[in-house]
Amino acid sequence: MSKAGTKRPLETIQNPDTSPIHDRERGPKVSKTVTACTECQRRKIKCDLTTRGEICGRCEKKGLECVVNKSLQELLKDEAQWKRDIENNASTTRDAVTEILRVLNLPPLETFANGQERGNSLASPSNQRPALNVRFASEAESPANSIPGRRVPAAMAMTRENSQEPEQENGSSTIVTDPMGSLYEVTKLRNLRSNPQSKPRQRLTSSDEDFISTGKVSVEDAEQLFDHFSKYLNAYLWGGIALVHSDLMAVRRSSSLLLAAILTVSALHVPGMExxxxxxxxxxxxxxCDSMLDRYHxxxxxxxxxxxxxxLSDLSWKLSGHAVRIATELNLHQSFSRAMKGSADHFEGARLWFLLYVCDHHFSIAYGRPPVIHENSTILNHxxxxxxxxxxxxxxxxxxQVAIFIILTEIYNTFGPDIEEQLTEEDFVRVRNFNDRLDQYQANWQERLSPNQYVGAYPSKGVRLHCGYAKLQLNSLAVRGCKLGYEEFSTARRDLAGIAISSAVTILRLTLxxxxxxxxxxxxxxxxxxxxTYxxxxxxxxxxxWxxxxxxxxxxxRDLVSKIIDLLQGARASQRHLAYHIxxxxxxxxxxxxxxDGPSSGAVSTQNATSTNYDPVLATEVADFGPVDSYGSIVGYDEFFPFGFFDVLSATIPE
Structure with a gap:
């Protein structure tokens, strides 16, 4: 039986361009074109739509709606064109995403699809586990403060660079590199580098996705808090080192972490913002928590x-260490040398490294722990x-600040962290030398610092305050490891202890x-x-x-302590502020x-209690009070304020 349409015309065989394959590539062939509207077709009369354009003569005369139904062939043709447009758009989008991934040094696009397939294949009812609900202490106080689900890597990303990175300033041409750099050069594994580029890239943060845009914090509150930080708090943080943006929107676009830190700290200082x-x-x-495992900073x-x-007192130690580690990943410890060689691009990095040095030493001193950043040539030549x-x-x-912490760190290294080790007479000579250096520090820096429009003369007066605190820390070592009771002090030990007492009184008086x-x-x-507090x-x-x-x-x-308590209690800040707890x-x-102390206090001379020229070393009229061993368990200082290295008396506190 013969089948219609099985024979191919000769011209089709001779001319491949007219083959069915090419027809399919060009789209469906239109065998019949619809030229009449539906009204004329229904009445089977001639329609002049093709000559008139949008509406035929009969429909216009009768006031009818002139509609032309497309044939099946036209529908197929339109669908084919739509598919081609979608394919072109998808191809363009893919090219754009590939370029974005390359610029951001993220894994290739194919790895995301593979990861999704692996995740789908592993996700079965038998092995799925509910996500752990992690709540923070502050969140428990306010049920509305729910933290959205955080991004957690499902597996270690063993992906390679999809293109060769441009050579860095000290790239492959440098023979002596760090060992991890050599390992990366061989394997090209992304997870071996935290900052592949010679210049840290700023990843844009969409302000449409932060906790202000979601309504957790109103724009009005955010603007108020940012204004408070930029004018006042930032001035106390040496004015301009930690904040380089002029408005809230710039911060929102730059870093959600910076935004959250600024608003949190500001809310801590504004009454009623609990x-x-x-x-x-x-x-x-x-x-x-997200930043802990992030490789891009x-x-x-x-x-x-x-x-x-x-x-933030509960986070200070952890955040300072975390910030230093990230900074070293970005090679900020090398910014100083490059800035000194004329590279303006590394100026801000060097600034930030010195800020981190001060931050690190603020809390290593406070907690009595060794600092993370050491005094290398960068710090010593600051x-x-x-x-x-x-x-x-x-x-x-x-x-x-850098200058005084260099001295304090040298003190720490000279006398060691053992709080039970007494200083010898030879050590007292070193203590006096350090006292001379601190006096020189105050003379050098107090005149160099100008008043600030927001904090007044605090910069120069703060030098005196910091010097007094350093002297307190240094000279209090004279009583380190001394036994309780009436152990006789040598003249040198008594003199240094007197300097420590004078420094403590000076700190409280300056504050008041x-x-x-x-x-x-x-x-x-x-x-x-x-x-x-110290x-x-x-x-x-x-x-x-003693x-x-x-x-x-x-x-x-008693007078000084009572006034300090009243001053701290009267501070105007959020109830979360540390001043109230102190x-x-x-x-x-x-x-x-x-x-x-009991009635023995009445025997103490109070003639100098209100004298502004009082020197504690000269006060000799004191009462004979009972055994001091029993006082420690009654007062219980460590219950309130634990101290570290410079709490030289902690070893003698009876439990």
Whole structure:
């Protein structure tokens, strides 16, 4: 039986361009074109639509809707064109995504599809586990502060670079490289490099996806908090080092971590912002957790971690260390040498490295732990950085901090961390030499720092305050490891202990009598509160143990401590602020101290209690009070304020 249409025309065979294959590539062949509207077709009359255009004559005369139904062939043709458009768009999108992944040094597009297939193949009802619900302490206080699900890597990314990176400044042409750099050069595995590029790339953060756009914090509150930080808090953080953006939107576009840190710290200092603080704190903790496993970081992310470390007491130690590790991944420790060679691109990196040095030493001193950043040539030659163009008063203030922490670190390394080891007479010579260096430090830096429009003369007065705290830490080593009771001190030991007591009194008096320092209680980083608390506790402890030998005026101590408590309690800040907790702890300590001292306090001379020229070393009229061994368990100082290396009396506290 013959089949119609089985024979192919000769011209089709001779001319391949007319073959059915090419027909399919060009789209469906239209065998019949519809030229009449539906009304004319129904009545089987001639339609003049093709000559008139949009409407035929009959439909126009009768007022009918002139509609032309497309034939099947036309529908197929339109569908084929639509598919071609979709394919072109998909191809363009794929090319764009591939380029984006290449620029951001992310895995190739194919790896995402493979990962999804693996995830789907492994996701069965038998092996699926519910996600763990992690809640933070601050979140428990406010049920609304729920942290959205965080991105967790499902598996270790053993992916290779899809293209050769441009040679870095010290790239393959450098023979001596770090071992991990050699390993990367051989394997090209992405996860061996945290920052593949010579210049850290700023990844854009969409402001449409942060916790302000989602309504957790209103735009009005965010603007108020940012304004408070940029004008006041930033000025206490040496004014301009930690914040380089002029408005809130710029921060939102740059780094969610920096945004959360700024709003959290600001809410901590503004009265009535406790709820906003809890929301921002929960968001900040979540972003910090994300950053722990992130391989791509920015300078603003480091700034956010540093801001959190300076003000958030429960996170300070962890954030300072985390920020330093990220900074070394971005090679900020090399920025100073490159900036000194004329590279303007590394100026901000060098600035940030010195800021991290100060942050690291703030809390290594406070916690009595070894610092992470050591005093290499970059730190020891920090003063040469101030010769570069573009240096401001903010850099002068920051480097005044670097200078004093170099001295304090040398003190730590000279006398060691053993709080039970007494200093010898030979050690006292070294202590006096360090005292001379601290005096020279104050003379050099106090005149170099100018007043600030937001914090007044605090920069120069802060130098005196920091010098007093350093002297307290240094000279208190004279009583380190000394036994309780009436052990006779040598003249040299007594003199150094007297300097420590004078320094503690100076710290408290400066805080009470200097308006710029008094106003700074709500605003300065944690280090000032550490100074005040340590000076107060030191005076109470020393009087408790060696008041008779050192000639301490008990009435003066009580007066200063009471005024400090009232000052801290009257601070205007959020109820989460540390000042209120310090005031509460000191009040309990003073109450227990007074109860333990009893009537013996009346025998202490109070003539100098209100004298502004009082020198504790010269006060000799003290009462003979009972055995001091029993006082420690009553007062219980460590219950409120644990200290580290410079708490030289902690080894002698009876349990």
């Amino acid at each position: 709820d906003v603080f809890d929301i921002c704190y929960a968001e900040l903790v979540g972003l910090i 920015t300078l603003d992310g480091i700034r956010g971690l540093t801001i959190g470390a300076f003000w 003063i040469t950085f101030l010769q570069l163009p573009g240096v401001t008063q903010a850099d002068q203030r920051l480097h005044s 009598e200097e308006p710029d320092i008094t106003h700074a209680l709500v605003g300065v980083p944690l280090y000032l509160h550490t100074m005040i 000076a107060t506790v030191f005076l109470l402890k020393v009087y408790q143990r 008041g008779a030998q050192l000639g301490i005026d008990l009435a003066l101590i 005031a509460s702890g000191l009040r309990k300590m003073l109450h227990r101290f007074s109860a333990a």
